[in-house]
Amino acid sequence: MNDEFLAIFWLGISVTVNIALVLAWFGQRRRLRRLETRPVDLSQLDDMMARVDSSLDGVTARLDELVSSQDFLNRVLTDRLDRLGRALPAPEPHNTPV
Secondary structure, eight states: OHHHHHHHHHHHHHHHHHHHHHHHHHHHHHHHHHHHHSOOOHHHHHHHHHHHHHHHHHHHHHHHHHHHHHHHHHHHHHHHHHHHHHHSOOOOOTTOOO
């Protein structure tokens, strides 16, 4: 009885998922046909490309700022570690006989 219930349960899920996928597929085909028949306005395309270019320039500027700040942090930390290394006594060797 339990095996039959599980089989019916999984069959119901499978049928439901398949119906949802078929409906989504038909919806996508209809949207694709609508987009393909729409006339292309080149002025809107040029405007969109200009916005993408300006966005990419902004991202590039932010990345340059990030890289320069990381370089600065690396220089500061390296300098501090060098000073700390000079201030500490030399470590004792571990292989000294007892």
